[in-house]
Amino acid sequence: MLSERSTIKSENTVEVIREFNRMYLPAMDLLNSRYLDSSLSNAETRVLYELHERKCCTQSQIVSGLHLDKSYASRILHRFGKEGLFVAEPSETDRRVQLLRLTEKGRKTAEALIELTNRRIREQIQGLTNTQQIRLQQAMTDIMQILGKEK
Numbered sequence: 001m002l003s004e005r006s007t008i009k010s011e012n013t014v015e016v017i018r019e020f021n022r023m024y025l026p027a028m029d030l031l032n033s034r035y036l037d038s039s040l041s042n043a044e045t046r047v048l049y050e051l052h053e054r055k056c057c058t059q060s061q062i063v064s065g066l067h068l069d070k071s072y073a074s075r076i077l078h079r080f081g082k083e084g085l086f087v088a089e090p091s092e093t094d095r096r097v098q099l100l101r102l103t104e105k106g107r108k109t110a111e112a113l114i115e116l117t118n119r120r121i122r123e124q125i126q127g128l129t130n131t132q133q134i135r136l137q138q139a140m141t142d143i144m145q146i147l148g149k150e151k
Helices: 002-027 041-055 059-066 072-083 102-124 130-147
Strands: 086-090 100-101
Touching: 041 059, 041 072, 041 100, 041 102, 059 072, 059 100, 072 086, 100 102
Parallel strands: none
Antiparallel strands: 086 100
């Protein structure tokens, strides 16, 4: 009997999450192949953001942090390298490992996308009251804590 209740609750949770995704993804313009009308895909934008936030990291850290396929991450990084968005330098402790750092061009590109994203979010929440914004923040914090993702 207990597992039947658990299954019912799980199925309800699945449906609510799917409904949320159907609302959230288009609302945040995340279904387009390009991120907020930029030349980058959503995945490329996330890789650029990781490089920006981490300051210095390895390809393995990006792959594991974003749950990307290794070859897909390699293609993204190859493109970024050709565009001069980052540099790779051998690690001092293990010469086989490449440390990735954004160039000035990469940093400016990332910061422009971050500002574009912030502006889009501000537009999304501009009509909300303070109470609604606090509720939204708490709900999103709860989701992240429950699912064990991010901060």
